Amino acid sequence: MDLREIHDLRIDDRYKGIPGGIAPFPLGAIGGKGWNVLREDLSLPLLVLRQSALDHNSRWMQRFIEKTGVRICPHAKTHMAPQLFKTQLENEAWGLCAATVDHLQIYRRFGVSRVLFANQLVGKQAVRYVLDELERDPAFDFYCLVDSVEGVRSLASAAEKRGAGRPIQVLIEVGVAGERAGCRTLAAALATGRAVKAAAPHLVLRGVEGYEGVFVSRGEASDCEKVDTFLDFLAETAVSCEAEDLFAEGEILLSAGCTSFFDLSCDRLARVGLKRGYAIVIRSGCYLTHDSGAYTERFNAVLARSPELKALGPGLEPSLELWGYVQSVPEPTTAILTFGRRDCPFDKGPPIPGKWLRPGGGGLPSALGASHRIRALNDQHAMMTIPEDSPLHVGDMVGAGISHPCGAFERWPLVPVIDEAYNVVSAVRTFF
Numbered sequence: 444m445d446l447r448e449i450h451d452l453r454i455d456d457r458y459k460g461i462p463g464g465i466a467p468f469p470l471g472a473i474g475g476k477g478w479n480v481l482r483e484d485l486s487l488p489l490l491v492l493r494q495s496a497l498d499h500n501s502r503w504m505q506r507f508i509e510k511t512g513v514r515i516c517p518h519a520k521t522h523m524a525p526q527l528f529k530t531q532l533e534n535e536a537w538g539l540c541a542a543t544v545d546h547l548q549i550y551r552r553f554g555v556s557r558v559l560f561a562n563q564l565v566g567k568q569a570v571r572y573v574l575d576e577l578e579r580d581p582a583f584d585f586y587c588l589v590d591s592v593e594g595v596r597s598l599a600s601a602a603e604k605r606g607a608g609r610p611i612q613v614l615i616e617v618g619v620a621g622e623r624a625g626c627r628t629l630a631a632a633l634a635t636g637r638a639v640k641a642a643a644p645h646l647v648l649r650g651v652e653g654y655e656g657v658f659v660s661r662g663e664a665s666d667c668e669k670v671d672t673f674l675d676f677l678a679e680t681a682v683s684c685e686a687e688d689l690f691a692e693g694e695i696l697l698s699a700g701c702t703s704f705f706d707l708s709c710d711r712l713a714r715v716g717l718k719r720g721y722a723i724v725i726r727s728g729c730y731l732t733h734d735s736g737a738y739t740e741r742f743n744a745v746l747a748r749s750p751e752l753k754a755l756g757p758g759l760e761p762s763l764e765l766w767g768y769v770q771s772v773p774e775p776t777t778a779i780l781t782f783g784r785r786d787c788p789f790d791k792g793p794p795i796p797g798k799w800l801r802p803g804g805g806g807l808p809s810a811l812g813a814s815h816r817i818r819a820l821n822d823q824h825a826m827m828t829i830p831e832d833s834p835l836h837v838g839d840m841v842g843a844g845i846s847h848p849c850g851a852f853e854r855w856p857l858v859p860v861i862d863e864a865y866n867v868v869s870a871v872r873t874f875f
Contacts, residue, residue: 444525444553444554444555445553446526446529448553449470449525449872450469450471451469451471452469452470452872453467453470454467454468454857454870455467458856459486459488459489459856460485460486460487460488460489460859461857462484462485462486463486470857470872473859473869474867474869476867477866479864479866479867480766480859480861480865480867481800481802481807481808481840481865482802484867485867487766487767487782488765488767488781488782488786489765489767489859490764490766490786490845490851490855490858491763491765491766491858491859491860491861491865492762492858492859492860493760493761493762493763493764493860493863494861494868494869495760495863496732496733496760496761497530499757499759499760500731500733500759500762501530501531501534501535503730503755503756503757503758503759504535504731505534505535506756507752507755510755511713512713513709513713513722513723513724513725514537514722514724515535515536515537515724515725515727516536516538516539516540516559516698516724516725516726517536517540517726517727517728517730517731518539518540518541518542518700518726518727518728519531519540519546519550520541520542520543520728521729521731521732521849521852522873523549523853523874523875524852524858524872524873524874525549525553525872526869526871526872527732527871528550528553530731531731532555537557537724538556538557538558538559538584539557540558540560540561540700541559541560542560542561543562544566544568544569544572544573547560547573549874551576551583556580556583556584557583557584557585558585558586559586559587559614559698559724559726560573560585560586561652561654561698561726562588562624563587563588563624564611571605573587573611577607577609577611578607578608581609584612585611586612586613586696587612587614588613588614588615588624589614589616589635590617590618590624590626590631590635591631591635592634592635592638594635595635595638595639595646596638596642598642598646599642599646602645602646610645610646610691611645611646612647612649613639613647613649614648614649614651614652614698615632615635615636615639615650615651615652616651616652616653616654617632617651617652617653617673617676617677618654618657619657623654623657625654629676629680629683632651632683632684633683633684633687636648636684636687636689637687639689648689648690648691649693649694649695649696650681650690650695650696650697650698650721651681651697651698652677652696652697652699652700653673653676653677653700654699654701655673655674655699655701655704655707655708656701656702658670658673658704659701659741663744666704667704667707667748670707670708671707674699674711677712678697678711678712678714678716681697681715681717682715682717685718685719690719694719694720694722695717695719695720695721696722697712697715697721697722698723698725699712699725700725700726701726701727702730702741702742703741703744703745704745705725705727705745706749707748708723709723728849729849730759731762732761732762732763732852733759733760733761733762733763733848734761734763734844734845734846734847734848734851735761735763735844735845735846736791736792736795736844736846736847737791737792737846737847738759738846738847738848742759743758761844763844763845764798764845765782765786765794765842765843765844765851766782766841766843767780767781767782767825767841768780768838768841769781769835769836769837769838769841770837771837772835772836772837775831776830776831777826777827778827778829778841779824779825779827780817780824780825781823781824782823782825782843783820783821783824783825784820784821785822785823785854786823786854787820787843787845787850787854788845788846788850788851790847790850791846791847791850792846793818793819793846794825794844794845794846795817795844795845796811796817796827796841796842796843797844798811798841799811799834799835799842800839800840800842801838801839801840802839802840807864807865808840808842809834811841814828814829814830814833815827815828815829815830815833816828827841852873852875853873853875855873856872856873856875857872857873858870858873
């Protein structure tokens with residue numbers, strides 16, 4: 444991937460966290476500034492990425508892939524950062540997953556050559572762009588989803604009118620009543636597959652896909668039962684499509700997409716029993732950056748279900764930290780911090796305070812006890828409940844983990860990357 448455009452991007456104080464009044468400089472030079480977060484060389488609030496956690500999580504996923512033989516095509520919409528695209532593609536990813544044409548356009552701008560568009564491809568501009576890219580680049584390996592005869596005919600008609608030189612590769616999406624897209628019955632899935640075969644040479648059927656993440660709730664046992672039933676449906680669809688010779692020549696793809704149940708998906712899809720060769724493609728998007736809340740909870744559930752994964756070494760680590768100041772202690776059990784909903788996600792719970800530092804004292808942050816918790820967020824303020832014997836004073840720095848990486852990245856167009864001493868070693872540019 445060619446990242447020169449990003450490395451040459453001029454950075455100044457129009458980006459959150461960059462000190463005011465600084466002369467513009469190329470993003471690629473940020474690691475040479477000698478900046479340190481704990482010395483207050485950057486302004487707070489500030490979202491940072493820990494390089495050591497990124498490296499650890501990448502290695503863990505590589506070991507998982509080696510153990511299971513599956514492929515990962517991560518939902519890079521989690522971070523939308525081409526520098527992290529490059530990390531994933533050079534280490535563990537088979538390709539990248541997209542959900543919108545906007546994602547796809549960023550992927551292609553920076554040279555991503557294999558994309559699983561985990562959505563239906565609809566709309567004049569979206570279809571036109573894909574056909575343009577297929578014509579422009581013979582190496583572009585593109586897949587999208589279909590879940591209806593009507594959708595198949597619409598896509599095939601556009602490809603036929605364009606006179607595309609090669610077919611659009613599609614996967615049948617299966618779904619569940621009341622939830623996201625996807626064929627609800629085997630009959631609907633087979634009708635869709637037959638329509639794809641009839642649309643040759645404009646479309647070809649490459650596999651079957653589903654999203655089991657719709658079953659995430661607080662009922663772990665019942666969730667897993669529903670996931671297993673759904674994966675049985677996905678497998679049945681694949682076997683039935685093969686029996687009718689609906690798949691095109693070549694390898695069949697079976698794909699499931701949830702970070703919460705990738706262990707169950709890998710296990711069930713490994714037992715589909717197709718006669719032809721097939722590959723299992725998982726699409727977990729949050730493994731690289733992980734978090735301190737919802738995805739930590741879900742990953743712990745994966746380890747509890749699959750104890751053999753503990754042999755892969757220490758599990759995924761949160762890489763994201765949000766830092767702010769204590770700006771007020773208006774009551775003995777309340778501290779007000781300088782970050783809020785404009786800086787962090789809150790749809791899966793508030794930030795989790797875990798570290799603190801008194802500026803000027805040197806050293807690394809100290810742990811903050813669990814009795815410190817953020818109870819509410821305004822746009823620019825966090826209300827934190829503290830014990831009466833809390834060490835925090837006005838002006839202290841507080842570091843918090845976040846819950847839901849997607850919502851964190853979308854709020855920060857520039858995210859510094861730090862080493863374990865909190866030195867800024869690089870930064871990633873996001874595109875939301």
